[in-house]
Amino acid sequence: MSSISIISEKCVGCKSCMRQCPYGAISMKDKKAEIGENCTLCGACIEACKFDAILIEKDNGNWQQSGGSYSGVCVLAEQFNGDTKTVTYELLAKARELASSLKTKVSVIFLGYNVKDNAKALIAHGADEVLAVDNIMLKDLNEEIYPELTTQIIKECKPEILLIGATAFGRSIAPRIASQLNTGLTADCTKLEIDSKTGLLFQTRPAFGGNLMATIACPFRRPQMATVRPKVLKASKADNSRRGKIIYPKVNFPKDIKLNILKTILSDSQKINIVDADIVVSAGMGMGSIKNMKLVEELAQVLGGAVGATRAIVDLGWAEYSQQVGQTGKTVAPKIYIACGISGAIQHLAGIAPSAYVIAINKDKDAPIFKIANLGIVGDCLEVLPELVKSLRKIKESKVKVEA
Template structure:
């Protein structure tokens, strides 16, 4: 049943809510509004009613109330004993949120023998680390992690829960959001607190990066978001860490429904695009998969990483882990060389904050030249060998 209800005796059938509903979920008959099953409980209609005839029924939150939730919580993603660098970025932005809200920063740390990571989190200014250690949390068993995360959040009730927009975060946090029946804004590039309502303003590119959308989670808790890697500044260590570790040993770790048979590391994954200082990327202009080698050679010559546009990834010429852009990785190297890339807005979204952009394209009107610091108009099959020759010399 929908959590949105119409109070019949207050409704005069003015139709204002029908206009506002983006899902065509309000019917108007005999001067009385009613909610149909297309309702997503987005809440847009509530404020539109001048007669306070629309309410959100309490069952939506179960026994908990919004006021029961407090503080900012970070998911401490890690792999093979190393904290993901996005966690420090999330702590960095959480420290700004903390100033605006005057509430503590918590971190949830799940895994097997992860105490050293808990101590590392405290060094970055986390007030409390909620830790659950168990061998069953050692492998990346998404179903188990999602269940345990949801249980911790139900019990500890932070008002904000943030994770990395990484491969793991993108897969795990939506599962948690569904379990908690709350919203999730994926891949945020900016987070701040609304002065008036104290709600989390979750900003991310929308409509192919043409506009920035700011999303509020008004009626559900926690307010959940994933943070795009490499966009926010990493937190610095604090001089005098005062936080503490709370063991949550009573939280049940269920049996996994997914069996991880083997973890096969993609060979090219060793090239960490997000951390690279020098990136050379291939676009559809390379014309044939065999020509990836030429671009890779240039990347190697400058000791850089090999990136690619989505066109090249979609064609199956190179694995997804190399993709730069809105649906790939966000990078900000010192130097980015785009070889045969047109400069679509979705590609630019992932690389335009590079310090120096060099573009090689035979079309002088290609949009990549609008963001390039140095543009080489020419055939990449002539330009790259010449560059290699000069680098060699």
């Protein structure tokens, strides 16, 4: 463990370190500096001390010297109501690719209830082995139980790489798992690749509001952990001829569970998930007010699509967080994405997959959204949307009459 200490013989009580500490972790006692428990080992005090009276001893965390060998690429599967989330299959395809570069195996940790059929599907999608825990207590996504059991399994199987979906649940438990394993975590990755020289996992993610891409490596800790957004990667097709192992490791459930899930209620927006929808109609500030959101909802309804929104709309309470598209929301890859009154800030565009056919409606002809749009309509959404809905309904009605 890293530690910090004051060399009493050298400390003169000048208080320079105390003034420099950004966390207020240093106090004076008997004219000597004293380090408090809220110290983060940031090192600011070291630079401030002119008498070399502060010593930090850092643990380099060299996994090769402190934990045996690590190998394999592991995916933490996510399920809901017994169905495996699509992001799990997307991660499996990438895990298969990374494992090929490292000449190693792919394993999946699957926690749930009645998981046997799901485990077989994971093997068909690329897993060599599935480490499954089947228990009624895992029917719901408990954010206290899942990290604990995952950590136990990771410590036993020791994978070199661990991939987790950057869903709402994945984002919640990944930091807890990383903390318990004392390793690093790169969140919201858009690209993963093995460095040919070092064999390290290079993890690329947007930084500074999406204005540049940062590539991060974790050379001293294992496993190398990353979360990846749904729809950023492409899932491979199932190969039912593949064979693999289903292993049921022994785990110890935590005895004192503070979190109990009484009931899970899906909102209307969650019933049609924007991540899985073929058509997404999204609202921006150009919609003007919450009462005008019904225009977006009507268009989505007539097209059989889902309603999305920018962060500004969600912050105002006009839409739910589960509908948010963008860097701090969800990444979507629909066949058609209709942006209604959306200017096109880089943070929002980060949530739209390049494969989507983008239709933009905005009265500002210079709006950035038109630069990435496949089709642009310059006009007021409050005028364009009602006419668009009316035309689509006429087309639907005429089609029904013809078929009749």
